[in-house]
Amino acid sequence: MKKLLVLLLTLVMAGMLLTACGRDDAEDVAVNELTVWSWDPAFNMFAMEVAAEIFERSNPGFVLNNVEMPWETIDMQLTTIGISGEHHLLPDIMLIQDQAIEISVLTFPQLFADITNSGINFNEFASGKTDFSVVNGRNFAVPFDNGVTITAFRTDILAQAGLTIGDFTNVTWNQFIDLGRQVLDTTGMPLLSTYGVGASFMDVMVKSAGTSLFDANGQPNFVNNPAFREAVDRFIEMVDAGVMLLPGDWSDYIGTLAAHDVAGTLAGCWILGTIQEVGPAGVWAVTNIPRLNIPGGTNYSSWGGSSWVITSNANFDLAVAFMNYTFAGSTELYDRILPAAGALSTWGPAAASTVYLEPQPFFGGQTVFADIIRFSQNIPDFMGGIHHYTAMDQIDIALGNIINLGMSIEDALREAEAAVRFEMGL
Amino acid sequence: MYVFLSIAAALSLFPLIWAVISATNANTDILRGTMLPGTHLIQNFNRLTELTDLGRAFWNSARNATMATFISIVICSLAGYGFEIYHSKAKDRLMSVLLLSMMIPFAAVMIPLFQLTANLSLLNTTLGFMLPTLSTAFLIMLFRQNTRTFPQEMIEAARIDGLNEISIFLRMYVPTMKSTYAAAITITFMGTWNVFLWPRIIMISPESITMPILISNLMAGYVADFGVIMLAVTIATLPTIVLFSFLQRYFAEGMTGTIK
Numbered sequence: 001m002k003k004l005l006v007l008l009l010t011l012v013m014a015g016m017l018l019t020a021c022g023r024d025d026a027e028d029v030a031v032n033e034l035t036v037w038s039w040d041p042a043f044n045m046f047a048m049e050v051a052a053e054i055f056e057r058s059n060p061g062f063v064l065n066n067v068e069m070p071w072e073t074i075d076m077q078l079t080t081i082g083i084s085g086e087h088h089l090l091p092d093i094m095l096i097q098d099q100a101i102e103i104s105v106l107t108f109p110q111l112f113a114d115i116t117n118s119g120i121n122f123n124e125f126a127s128g129k130t131d132f133s134v135v136n137g138r139n140f141a142v143p144f145d146n147g148v149t150i151t152a153f154r155t156d157i158l159a160q161a162g163l164t165i166g167d168f169t170n171v172t173w174n175q176f177i178d179l180g181r182q183v184l185d186t187t188g189m190p191l192l193s194t195y196g197v198g199a200s201f202m203d204v205m206v207k208s209a210g211t212s213l214f215d216a217n218g219q220p221n222f223v224n225n226p227a228f229r230e231a232v233d234r235f236i237e238m239v240d241a242g243v244m245l246l247p248g249d250w251s252d253y254i255g256t257l258a259a260h261d262v263a264g265t266l267a268g269c270w271i272l273g274t275i276q277e278v279g280p281a282g283v284w285a286v287t288n289i290p291r292l293n294i295p296g297g298t299n300y301s302s303w304g305g306s307s308w309v310i311t312s313n314a315n316f317d318l319a320v321a322f323m324n325y326t327f328a329g330s331t332e333l334y335d336r337i338l339p340a341a342g343a344l345s346t347w348g349p350a351a352a353s354t355v356y357l358e359p360q361p362f363f364g365g366q367t368v369f370a371d372i373i374r375f376s377q378n379i380p381d382f383m384g385g386i387h388h389y390t391a392m393d394q395i396d397i398a399l400g401n402i403i404n405l406g407m408s409i410e411d412a413l414r415e416a417e418a419a420v421r422f423e424m425g426l
Numbered sequence: 427m428y429v430f431l432s433i434a435a436a437l438s439l440f441p442l443i444w445a446v447i448s449a450t451n452a453n454t455d456i457l458r459g460t461m462l463p464g465t466h467l468i469q470n471f472n473r474l475t476e477l478t479d480l481g482r483a484f485w486n487s488a489r490n491a492t493m494a495t496f497i498s499i500v501i502c503s504l505a506g507y508g509f510e511i512y513h514s515k516a517k518d519r520l521m522s523v524l525l526l527s528m529m530i531p532f533a534a535v536m537i538p539l540f541q542l543t544a545n546l547s548l549l550n551t552t553l554g555f556m557l558p559t560l561s562t563a564f565l566i567m568l569f570r571q572n573t574r575t576f577p578q579e580m581i582e583a584a585r586i587d588g589l590n591e592i593s594i595f596l597r598m599y600v601p602t603m604k605s606t607y608a609a610a611i612t613i614t615f616m617g618t619w620n621v622f623l624w625p626r627i628i629m630i631s632p633e634s635i636t637m638p639i640l641i642s643n644l645m646a647g648y649v650a651d652f653g654v655i656m657l658a659v660t661i662a663t664l665p666t667i668v669l670f671s672f673l674q675r676y677f678a679e680g681m682t683g684t685i686k
């Protein structure tokens with residue numbers, strides 16, 4: 001009996017070993033197939049499925065291999081494949097966070113295809129979006145979602161303070177904070193929340209004035225940057241006044257919306273999906289963001305979204321044809337992915353679609369998508385910077401030091417700028 | 427003392443209990459901070475199976491972890507036994523070098539290992555998955571340390587009785603050291619079941635997805651459904667809990683080097 005058991009176990013292990021040694025991926029890739037890496041089945045992966053369905057109609061037999069991979073993993077794969085030189089492991093197309101395009105292209109130029117002269121008309125996309133993907137005058141990505149920043153409020157809570165969404169439209173941050181105090185005094189509720197410590201929020205405020213955290217030479221510019229200083233002052237004022245809540249992470253932030261702990265939020269327009277999930281329906285409204293009280297300040301900015309890059313391992317002609325026909329050429333695609341996934345475009349022709357003009361019952365009948373497209377067309381041009389994430393980390397530390405440790409704003413910003421310089425090797 | 431231990435136990439168990447409770451609740455209830463069991467378990471399960479290839483991920487994890495555990499236990503126990511029983515100064519020096527390898531973080535060897543795995547065409551395979559875990563300095567050290575408690579007289583008696591070296595290992599050493607094996611199995615299985623970074627890099631194909639990758643994918647979207655995520659976490663925790671409850675009797679003995 002014991003020997004039989006041992007024999008059985010050995011056979012099972014041998015069987016497992018044989019199946020395990022076989023490669024799971026197909027060696028022979030079909031000519032009419034594209035492999036794509038992206039990360040959200042309900043959002044960008046869904047959009048890719050719809051695009052494939054549309055493309056297949058004019059290109060029978062087309063196959064999409066839609067692989068789910070979180071952004072953190074894609075980022076890690078870029079580094080691993082870039083350093084190891086195993087470029088054949090890249091997919092044809094991958095989704096990449098806007099803020100990461102420039103540094104990825106500059107660090108691993110051999111991983112990406114230059115699509116400047118591919119025939120894709122980049123002029124039809126909002127320049128605030130393509131700014132992210134143009135590196136040294138060359139274009140490396142097809143824009144996907146719209147990262148335009150919006151302010152969304154529950155009008156029923158604003159009404160308790162005698163306010164409407166119109167009171168928050170085209171205002172300065174100073175006016176916004178005064179209105180926030182009014183809401184807090186009347187309802188006891190903070191006006192808004194954001195996730196993390198606030199570096200992304202700060203970045204959005206700075207971009208709204210068409211400026212950057214870096215100067216024209218790419219050097220960090222925190223201490224002598226009027227836009228940044230104004231942004232920090234207003235941000236700290238909001239936190240000190242209790243107008244702004246700072247939950248620790250993304251889930252706590254969503255929790256403040258779900259638990260109705262705040263009157264609204266300020267974020268990229270991708271937050272609309274979450275808002276529609278947490279409800280309640282019919283009372284939410286959307287408007288533009290406050291502006292910095294400095295020359296060049298506007299009420300429009302971008303939180304950053306994502307874009308599609310074609311890799312150096314791609315079936316280039318097929319990948320370009322696919323992109324040109326769908327994300328850079330199909331109003332049907334955007335008409336379908338907007339209501340189903342809330343994916344807003346930065347592609348100009350999509351804005352004329354009737355789907356975008358439809359009033360949204362969830363938002364009290366507001367033509368919210370048309371409004372957001374209008375906001376996106378007013379985002380000032382801004383300069384990115386390959387050390388964006390380094391700056392974000394240090395600004396988070398600086399804000400933490402100011403808010404939690406009582407450090408002076410001047411000292412905190414000086415320390416943050418010095419730390420970024422050190423990390424940049426300056 | 428008991429009060430302190432009870433508080434420590436409650437703190438340790440809280441995340442698991444929270445995960446199990448959350449697995450039965452709707453996403454909005456979780457975000458509102460509910461701590462009571464809900465009625466959404468079936469809906470969460472249906473959503474989980476609709477969103478992911480749960481069966482494949484579970485099978486892949488089970489296959490990879492079982493095989494990696496089995497093979498690494500065979501290799502490391504033989505190595506530990508060899509280092510101690512066939513003792514020499516050269517082997518001691520080699521053991522010191524092996525122990526030094528424990529000080530090198532995985533991130534430092536990740537890229538060359540990835541290159542090696544890719545060149546051997548082992549991406550997306552269990553063999554590629556197992557490669558870094560087949561022989562670990564920690565397991566070799568565990569077996570070597572515990573072999574010190576194995577009576578040398580038994581080996582000499584067995585040799586006089588005519589057993590060859592392999593038979594001594596299989597018939598005398600393995601049954602005597604079952605506590606050490608139980609501890610090694612528990613540690614290795616838990617490690618390989620939960621490993622994330624390495625398979626995340628080399629298991630590129632969706633067909634080779636494992637449970638930790640499945641959970642990570644669920645958290646990658648802009649709108650995360652925490653009920654579904656916590657159900658996946660609960661399911662992923664079950665095999666290690668079951669294994670540990672079967673082997674816990676031997677685990678403490680194995681870690682401390684006790685033999686029976």
